[in-house]
């Protein structure tokens with residue numbers, strides 16, 4: 001009998017951070033204790049932004065300062081969140097235009113419906129722009145915008161300085177935060193997620209019970225958990241990971257994580273496929289930034305109820321540039337993408353917020369990785 005399992009997080013505050021004890025329930029919502037169900041009706045983090053539909057430069061609206069904080073968080077506005085006004089000013093318009101460019105939207109500088117729908121989608125909390133450097137469309141050379149080929153091919157990116165795991169650390173271990181008490185079923189999700197990457201590069205990933213000695217440390221947490229990037233509850237940010245060789249990979253324990261079976265059949269609109277998120281996060285752990293290619297694993301968002309675990313050519317090209325090919329990998333990368341390397345396209349570098357690789361957010365039934 002098929003069934004899905006949700007990892008439901010419980011807040012367990014200890015010392016300076018909040019850890020989470022993951023719990024599992026059948027997908028059948030009637031099997032979930034009532035005290036858990038409040039999660040299904042909570043307002044998603046960015047739902048309130050929907051009221052800005054049609055808002056244009058020059059207007060003043062209550063709450064626009066929150067939208068500015070959103071853009072600040074993801075790198076589109078200067079780092080002065082305490083001074084944000086409720087005015088749709090030039091800076092916000094500029095931020096919007098850059099955002100629209102990065103997400104392949106019509107560049108209108110306005111809060112049109114298409115843009116708002118994208119804004120409220122859950123997304124990776126990792127900033128798209130760090131210190132003025134973006135990893136996505138808007139950071140490409142001018143030739144990118146005039147050459148259609150560029151628009152459809154490689155968009156992968158790296159962190160500043162292109163950090164990667166060194167050549168003497170190609171057999172990495174990963175461990176799970178003991179307090180989460182994850183089941184083998186959940187741990188198996190990560191085995192599968194790591195294999196997506198090890199299939200194309202000469203790295204191996206092995207689970208270890210020695211969490212504190214593991215190269216990669218995986219945990220589920222709620223709210224503020226001590227790294228300056230608090231999670232925001234149901235939907236909103238989903239997870240984040242750090243650039244090499246930090247190795248920390250954190251998931252928002254308050255999400256309704258689907259661990260097995262088909263997420264598209266989940267009865268909860270906020271169901272998030274754990275493996276899809278894990279594959280994206282591992283990309284950050286290995287050194288990849290975000291991509292503007294929507295089919296790529298490293299695209300910042302994924303709709304809820306969606307499963308996306310297969311690497312795209314864009315992901316493969318990026319990761320192989322860092323580590324080389326797995327000799328056993330039989331796949332090929334398309335020739336169009338390769339053209340970029342000979343046409344002036346330089347692999348782009350993604351900045352990170354304190355080395356933070358990524359945060360996933362959920363909202364309005366969509367997830368950003």
Ligand SMILES: [Zn+2]
Pocket residue numbers: 225227229240250
């Ligand atoms: Zn964290």
Ligand SMILES: [Zn+2]
Pocket residue numbers: 124125126280284290298299300357358359369
């Ligand atoms: Zn990400």
